[in-house]
Amino acid sequence: MSTQKNMNLTLQVWRQKSKRDAGGFKTYQAKNISPDQSFLEMLDVVNEDLIAKGEEPIAFDHDCREGICGMCSLFINGAPHGGFPGTTTCQLHMRHFKDGDEITIEPWRAKPFPVLKDLIVDRTSFDRLVQAGGYISVNTGGAPDANAVPIPKKDADLAMDAASCIGCGACVAACPNASAMLFVSAKISQLRHLPQGEAERKKRALNMLNRADQEGFGSCRNHFECEAACPKDIPRRVMAEAYRDYIEASALREE
Amino acid sequence: MSGAIDITASDLKLESKAPTGPLAEKWSKHKFDLKLVNPANKRRYRVIVVGSGLAGASAASSLGELGYHVDCFCFQDSPRRAHSIAAQGGINAAKNYQNDGDSIFRLFYDTIKGGDFRAREANVHRLAECSVDIIDHCTALGVPFAREYGGQLANRSFGGAQVSRTFYARGQTGQQLLLGAYSSLSRMIELGRVKMHSRAEMLDLVLVDGHAKGIVTRDLVSGEIKAWAADAVVLATGGYGNVFYLSTNAQGCNVTATYRAYKRGAAFANPCFTQIHPTCIPVHGDQQSKLTLMSESLRNDGRIWVPKAKSDTRGAAQIPEAERDYYLERKYPSFGNLVPRDIASRAAKQVCDEGRGVGPGGLGVYLDFAKAISEKGKRDIEGKYGNLFDMYAKITAEDPYATPMRIYPAVHYTMGGLWVDYNLMSNVPGLFVLGEANFSDHGANRLGASALMQGLSDGYFVIPYTVGGYLAGEKPGKAGVDHAAFGEVVSTVKSRSHKLLSIQGNKSPRQFHRALGQIMWERCGMARNAAGLEKAVTDIRALRAEFWENVKVLGDGSAVNTSLEMAGRVADFLEFGEIMCVDAWHRQESCGGHFREEFQTEEGEARRDDDGFAYVAAWMHRGDGKVPSLAKEPLSFENVKLSQRSYK
Ligand SMILES: Cc1cc2nc3c(=O)[nH]c(=O)nc-3n(C[C@H](O)[C@H](O)[C@H](O)COP(=O)(O)OP(=O)(O)OC[C@H]3O[C@@H](n4cnc5c(N)ncnc54)[C@H](O)[C@@H]3O)c2cc1C
Ligand code: SF4
Numbered sequence A: 001m002s003t004q005k006n007m008n009l010t011l012q013v014w015r016q017k018s019k020r021d022a023g024g025f026k027t028y029q030a031k032n033i034s035p036d037q038s039f040l041e042m043l044d045v046v047n048e049d050l051i052a053k054g055e056e057p058i059a060f061d062h063d064c065r066e067g068i069c070g071m072c073s074l075f076i077n078g079a080p081h082g083g084f085p086g087t088t089t090c091q092l093h094m095r096h097f098k099d100g101d102e103i104t105i106e107p108w109r110a111k112p113f114p115v116l117k118d119l120i121v122d123r124t125s126f127d128r129l130v131q132a133g134g135y136i137s138v139n140t141g142g143a144p145d146a147n148a149v150p151i152p153k154k155d156a157d158l159a160m161d162a163a164s165c166i167g168c169g170a171c172v173a174a175c176p177n178a179s180a181m182l183f184v185s186a187k188i189s190q191l192r193h194l195p196q197g198e199a200e201r202k203k204r205a206l207n208m209l210n211r212a213d214q215e216g217f218g219s220c221r222n223h224f225e226c227e228a229a230c231p232k233d234i235p236r237r238v239m240a241e242a243y244r245d246y247i248e249a250s251a252l253r254e255e
Numbered sequence B: 001m002s003g004a005i006d007i008t009a010s011d012l013k014l015e016s017k018a019p020t021g022p023l024a025e026k027w028s029k030h031k032f033d034l035k036l037v038n039p040a041n042k043r044r045y046r047v048i049v050v051g052s053g054l055a056g057a058s059a060a061s062s063l064g065e066l067g068y069h070v071d072c073f074c075f076q077d078s079p080r081r082a083h084s085i086a087a088q089g090g091i092n093a094a095k096n097y098q099n100d101g102d103s104i105f106r107l108f109y110d111t112i113k114g115g116d117f118r119a120r121e122a123n124v125h126r127l128a129e130c131s132v133d134i135i136d137h138c139t140a141l142g143v144p145f146a147r148e149y150g151g152q153l154a155n156r157s158f159g160g161a162q163v164s165r166t167f168y169a170r171g172q173t174g175q176q177l178l179l180g181a182y183s184s185l186s187r188m189i190e191l192g193r194v195k196m197h198s199r200a201e202m203l204d205l206v207l208v209d210g211h212a213k214g215i216v217t218r219d220l221v222s223g224e225i226k227a228w229a230a231d232a233v234v235l236a237t238g239g240y241g242n243v244f245y246l247s248t249n250a251q252g253c254n255v256t257a258t259y260r261a262y263k264r265g266a267a268f269a270n271p272c273f274t275q276i277h278p279t280c281i282p283v284h285g286d287q288q289s290k291l292t293l294m295s296e297s298l299r300n301d302g303r304i305w306v307p308k309a310k311s312d313t314r315g316a317a318q319i320p321e322a323e324r325d326y327y328l329e330r331k332y333p334s335f336g337n338l339v340p341r342d343i344a345s346r347a348a349k350q351v352c353d354e355g356r357g358v359g360p361g362g363l364g365v366y367l368d369f370a371k372a373i374s375e376k377g378k379r380d381i382e383g384k385y386g387n388l389f390d391m392y393a394k395i396t397a398e399d400p401y402a403t404p405m406r407i408y409p410a411v412h413y414t415m416g417g418l419w420v421d422y423n424l425m426s427n428v429p430g431l432f433v434l435g436e437a438n439f440s441d442h443g444a445n446r447l448g449a450s451a452l453m454q455g456l457s458d459g460y461f462v463i464p465y466t467v468g469g470y471l472a473g474e475k476p477g478k479a480g481v482d483h484a485a486f487g488e489v490v491s492t493v494k495s496r497s498h499k500l501l502s503i504q505g506n507k508s509p510r511q512f513h514r515a516l517g518q519i520m521w522e523r524c525g526m527a528r529n530a531a532g533l534e535k536a537v538t539d540i541r542a543l544r545a546e547f548w549e550n551v552k553v554l555g556d557g558s559a560v561n562t563s564l565e566m567a568g569r570v571a572d573f574l575e576f577g578e579i580m581c582v583d584a585w586h587r588q589e590s591c592g593g594h595f596r597e598e599f600q601t602e603e604g605e606a607r608r609d610d611d612g613f614a615y616v617a618a619w620m621h622r623g624d625g626k627v628p629s630l631a632k633e634p635l636s637f638e639n640v641k642l643s644q645r646s647y648k
């Protein structure tokens, strides 16, 4: 338990009725907030206040509230998830703020993530990137024994590092070009480190990266803002790996 | 039945359809006996799958692979975010890779016994059989399970099991299994076999001539209320632990889909069987929205204790060894800190009720790693539990390496669910129910790492066969959305949504939810008694009446409206909570997670009553405001001997 006292905060929150509405900031007071509350619990309190006053509550996405579903988002004081290392918005506790602070809260801003309402954006473009090839094409039934092909621990660990991406979109929101390179590469990297993924390795990179272009994600210019913003510490090396597969695939196609 | 709650017997006959013959041959025999749909005909059938968690995503993708037209629905913005993603610990499978004596029969036996003999033998055995295929299939899909240096899959023992049969992917097993199922689902979407409908919430079920033939949804972005027709409906909508308001479940988890199906005639089985997990971070304040689970694996090295003296206000470090009560080790010398969840939770409640709890409000016990750290070294403990310790520190601002963790039980899982037969079909023909949403495999208490197994077994390996068995006897496209039945349900759904928006009272949906949660936790939580449950029923009725007069939902129905979503879910919880209490009241025995204070041994252990209660209690809707009627499926045990669980 934190020993800090409860605090009062001023929030500048982006409100937008719908996709077509222009939207704008509104100022709210968050009163008597406990340092042990999470950021989203702080917004719950503000929302209860708003309902009491007859104003529609602020809409935001969330579900697990423990940093794993990737549903929460929020640009807090100019940084995705608030910019604390390895932390999603739902895991951010109010003890990181102090009495009297002013906090700005905005939705992810990127062309492929249109705002649906207030702080909620549409991230279905991420699903479509995975649909382009973020899988191993195997039907249910008839798989060989799981221990038939040994996988060195090192490779399994590299795959797992990449696989821990939660699909939140902070990398895109942080990138000046709204590139989805870190997200796409995380999947490509996971599957390329496993023998099962080898057969479709090149095709996968080609299709997923091409799909990213079609969906309106920008290209990667090596700013690495994504890596800094990623709450799951997906390392930049995955992008080099994906790029390698992509080049190989493109070269083959041109032959 | 006598007493304050008047329960009538239902005339519904529940046929389990469990095949005859030796236990180990039932499933193979049944698969052969099931009718098949001609491959060329499959694409003429439509199947609706509601839910994209482990059960739903694996079902939707496998049915798509077979050639059916599948429509899959979830309320999150992406199927990948279903609550299954949050599972940490692992998934069981009877692979016996460790050569430590595991087998399909042992997993079957452990599950039946762990469930305190309140599950159906045939289903549980099939689950144990399929467990083996799950690991193979998930590995083929690229799930990065933990490996040993030699490249073989790693296992750990989990939740009191005496063999090492749990497979895991760091602390993110549910995430990795779900992403595997999601990847298959994505492939089927790309191939046009599955159409995915995200941010769509099922609000009712449509029956045509007594068969489930469709659903009605609300588009959570546009607000549109829409009907969908199909030849069969599969519900894989998860558990209802959030009826308690605070639980380890994701915020969106709710009972609406299964409860609406219940109101349309599906039987709800064993609703009072809830699992309270012993190792969660205690409540810190009244604005809290959820409780966080600390993985059960911590009990492998952590020792649980409270001070011997009541109201001891000293810090943990100031309490000498001799003044500490390691109560699990004391009461259960052979299992110690590794007793099953229900027992560990109840023991924690007991010591806190005695006034020996620690932390704010005395609602906590210590989980202490000092001994493990001094014996094995900090490095070792960090290697095993580093991420959990970090998570604990992040939430509580305390350092668990230096001072013991504080934990307290929290609602975690619901064993009850819609009644299903061996085919996972409810008593409503054409309505299938998978995963946590059904009641089938865990009896009165679920073992750790068995929910993931069940969800995937249901979705990958059971439903592809059994849905075919049903569809083979049905003409495709029997009823379209233009059928009158659909129009009727659409208007019911619309008027309910309209009603919620028009009340404009004084209390938010959350206030009602919190109030309901308090009643449920107090009276239908870790310990229950007849008088308390009767009081709960009265209180819930009053709260429900107030809700429909005084709830305040702002905004309108034709756009994103998170309050409206919440209000609808809370409204269903307010009806369903009462049924849980009725079920808990009627079951005059203690078994698994259901502890009735009137039925305990002198030592305070659960007293089961096999003569009176070895049955599944399946409740049937009789109309709004009426106590449901009760149908019973007797349970017979042919392959295991009924015994009193003992972990002493
Ligand atoms: C913190 C935590 C840790 C856990 N750890 C483990 C573990 O280590 N091992 C283990 O075996 N089990 C574990 N469990 C239990 C396990 O995770 C769940 O029981 C299991 O994942 C449930 O899967 P499911 O597919 O049945 O449902 P869910 O994953 O809950 O999916 C439900 C789906 O239904 C959809 N849905 C629900 N209602 C509607 C509606 N009305 N309309 C449209 N869609 C709807 C949702 O959008 C979602 O897609 C854990 C549970 C928790 C809470
Ligand atoms: S790479 Fe990181 S920031 Fe990007 S979606 Fe994945 S978890 Fe989020």
Ligand code: FES
Residues within 6 Å of the ligand: A061, A062, A063, A064, A065, A066, A067, A068, A069, A070, A071, A072, A088, A089, A090, A091
């Ligand atoms: S709400 Fe799930 S990651 Fe934040």
